[in-house]
Amino acid sequence: MFHALGSALAGLATPALAIVLFTALVRLLVHPLSRAAVRGEKARAALAPQLRDLQAEHGKDPVKLQEQTLKLYKDNGTSLFAGCLPALVQVPFFMVMYRLVTTPNPLLDGTLFGAPLGAHWFGVFDHNAVFLGLFAALTAIAFATSRWQAAVAARGGAAQPPLAKVLRLLPFGTVPIAAVLPLAAGVYLLTTTTWTLAERAFLHRTVQGPVVQAQR
Numbered sequence: 001m002f003h004a005l006g007s008a009l010a011g012l013a014t015p016a017l018a019i020v021l022f023t024a025l026v027r028l029l030v031h032p033l034s035r036a037a038v039r040g041e042k043a044r045a046a047l048a049p050q051l052r053d054l055q056a057e058h059g060k061d062p063v064k065l066q067e068q069t070l071k072l073y074k075d076n077g078t079s080l081f082a083g084c085l086p087a088l089v090q091v092p093f094f095m096v097m098y099r100l101v102t103t104p105n106p107l108l109d110g111t112l113f114g115a116p117l118g119a120h121w122f123g124v125f126d127h128n129a130v131f132l133g134l135f136a137a138l139t140a141i142a143f144a145t146s147r148w149q150a151a152v153a154a155r156g157g158a159a160q161p162p163l164a165k166v167l168r169l170l171p172f173g174t175v176p177i178a179a180v181l182p183l184a185a186g187v188y189l190l191t192t193t194t195w196t197l198a199e200r201a202f203l204h205r206t207v208q209g210p211v212v213q214a215q216r
Contacts, residue, residue: 006105015110015117016187023191026093033089038203043078101184108184117184134186135175141193142171
């Protein structure tokens with residue numbers, strides 16, 4: 001299966017470009033879900049004051065608090081898990097891409113600036129410049145993502161979770177992952193993280209949150 005898929009993709013364009021295009025196509029297909037997720041995030045941010053009121057009123061009754069919280073979300077057309085759907089939909093694709101960039105197939109026979117796509121960083125020191133350039137690009141995207149997340153949280157005005165600072169370090173996890181997987185995996189990670197940053201920045205500027213209903 002993966003040999004056939006890799007062969008088909010390699011036949012469409014140069015292998016590195018094929019990885020980029022295939023990743024972009026899948027992200028484009030799930031774009032409507034990403035748009036809905038951002039709308040849900042904005043709705044939850046707008047509901048934060050009402051949620052605090054509910055917690056103050058029903059804090060000693062967890063069942064009632066949960067019931068009223070779910071009702072508040074339902075009345076405003078959102079939910080606690082609206083932002084999770086795009087990530088869940090991408091899980092099967094991620095699994096396919098992981099196998100595709102780690103299992104021998106024609107796609108890994110290609111090169112990127114002379115470095116084999118199937119090669120690992122520790123095994124091709126003569127292509128260090130390619131890998132180091134990839135790591136630098138991933139770090140730059142991770143830094144921009146972390147800064148953007150902090151800026152969005154600050155604009156939202158909601159209380160930050162206890163692990164907020166740790167969560168903002170998660171984007172940097174792509175760098176060690178790219179360091180231990182084949183170069184092809186690094187190309188995929190750079191493509192999908194760049195898409196995520198650009199897409200979410202665009203959606204947060206253009207998508208309007210729903211009108212929040214007053215608590216009854």
